Amino acid sequence: MSLSAASRRLDAGAGPLAGRTITRERSFTFRLDGQVIAALPGDTVLSAVLAHGIDSIGTYKGHPLALHERLSPSALPRRHREEVASALPLARMPAVEGADLVTLARPDSATAGLGQLRQRFSAARSLNFRLDAPGDFVEPWRDGEVRETLRADVIIVGGGVTGLTAALQLARNGVSVALFERRSVVGGDAGFYGAVEDEEPPDQLVARMANEAAALPGLSIHLCAEVVAVTDGAVRVHLCRPDTHGPRGVMAEAQARLVVLATGTLERLPVFSGNRLPGVSGAVTAYQRAAQFGLWSGSPTILATQSNAGYRLALMAGNAGVEIARIVDSRVNAQSRFIDFCKASGFTLAGGQMPRYAVPRSGGRGLSVGFAMQGEEAVQASGPFDCEGLVIAGSTQPDITLWCRAGGGAVWNARAGRLEGRGERAGLMMAGSAAGLRNTSACLAAGAAVAAAYLGHKLPLIDDTQIETVFETADDTNPLAPPSGEQAIPAFLDVGDTLLTRPVTRRPRLVDRLLRRRPPQWDPLVQGSALGLCDLVAAVHLGVIPRGGAGSLAAERCLAPASIATGPSPLPPPPQLTGLPPYLAGRFGPAPMLWTVLSDDSRFFEVGCLAFADAAETDPGKALGVIVAPAPGRRSGGLLLLGKPDAAPGERFSIRDENGAVPVRLIERFRTDSLRTGTLTAAESRPADKAQKTAPKP
Structure with missing residues (x-):
């Protein structure tokens, strides 16, 4: 068994790593930005692209950036290229035979002309995007208009x-259930961690439950x-729907008596220079x-790990024919049955x-990797070592994103080194x-407890006992490498689209201490940038965010409530434009304009929220505008009256x-007299506006 030299596929005899969703008996092709991509039935567009040898989305500050399930472009059929709200991320788009797809990008974020030819006629590894501006990753589907409505007794996310x-226990008792899963298969990450003692093997367990669910x-x-x-009793969900020319995305509203967030965990990214290069993966x-x-x-x-599960993956990969050059553990003298098996x-x-x-x-594909002693600031322990792939196991963070967006609380667990959800929501x-x-x-017991609570049955006991550390060494904290001489290559805090990198810190100088100067704040905090959940957790571990403020900062910057609404309809009503209130006349200059605005977390803004140029500003007298109505088309965001004539x-x-x-x-900009007429009228676009609108790649 070995890797296929042509496509990066493991052989069909690779056991649990052979690909349970694909069928190898036949293959087909589709086009992406004009390039012919081979695929197998069961592939997503992203998995087919990766198998084709394209493992980079493009560049960030001149350095290649790896494609990832949480950072893949959105695409749609070429003949529907203007309907950007129906785009789907490559990671959630099933590959379809004969589809002709185009990716979406801002005109200045994709390589044009020569880059397209290079990608089409060479063995290019990249989709040729340029992502130099954090937060500018294009996902227009997040603000798409709701086109479907679903109802069930219980909604389960995950x-x-x-x-x-x-879901199974509720459905057995006659409860209607809608379950939404982001991946193309169910099962979560149980297969990565394996069974403990007498537990049923995860692959067997998931297959049995999936068959019953069908x-x-x-x-x-x-x-x-x-x-x-998500909010109490409702969710907003982007669905994948089949279409003659390829899958298309549809925004839907789902309502239920109970919403259950079984969203699992996120794997954190170990922080070191080059941690998001192509060839590096969690x-x-x-x-x-x-x-x-x-x-x-x-x-x-x-394989670099801080947990015993990393050794289990090494064993599976080795049995599948992958050459494991070395396993590096951040722990000292770690003990585990998987470590013993690896030694054997x-x-x-x-x-x-x-x-x-x-x-x-x-000279080509591959990486050189250097290692440092755990706890040392500047001593290189070994390397560099050459390899084709670097797999890095990080610690886990409960995925409480939707919980916090719905208004749930979060606190920092210092012992576990992570944010955890707290509080209750009806x-x-x-x-x-x-x-x-x-x-x-x-x-499993937690899932049974959800069903029991809804049905009014006796709650089962949930026993989360871990193997004693005398037999299995506990997982280490997430590795945070000391700065290296290769700092020109960014050290990212997470794998998402925020693209935040390790802050550059310096020790206070004597003059700073004498004058009692405070150290400069981390730029994303000063600028009010959006933070991902794992960005925030990494920043706490790096010492740039205090532990005590992590929960409140999460609510403010990355996990802020994006509540849909309360009441019978989970979406806000269409905007009611009844004229500019007298007290706003002249408040934001002689000729303010109306703009639709969108936040990175798809939040709905209430009327009266003020807009500022500086995130740290709180003085209402320095506000540049105010939300005067909900956004049109029942979309997230709001309608902003803005007194900045040159805004774009x-x-x-x-x-x-x-x-x-x-x-x-x-x-999008609208004429201010729309408030008087009651009908939104788009303002005439200026050349500068047109140049910045979202457009598909040619």
């Missing part, structure tokens, strides 16, 4: 073992579906790509070290690993709501 268990009336499972906003990501699609990033592979398999092991940098290998609950549970048995689409401001400063961008 198709892992917790969500599946709850036969149960009243249970509908929506795959490739991403929930973007351990959970590497497992999911192999388990679903039979993909592996390259052989030989170096002849793998080279090293302890007390973590990746310090990764750089592209000169009609909304967290369950499973999203609520902090770890082993499979506990997550895409320009960023901060809007203050009850949770603090929220970064927004301008979308």
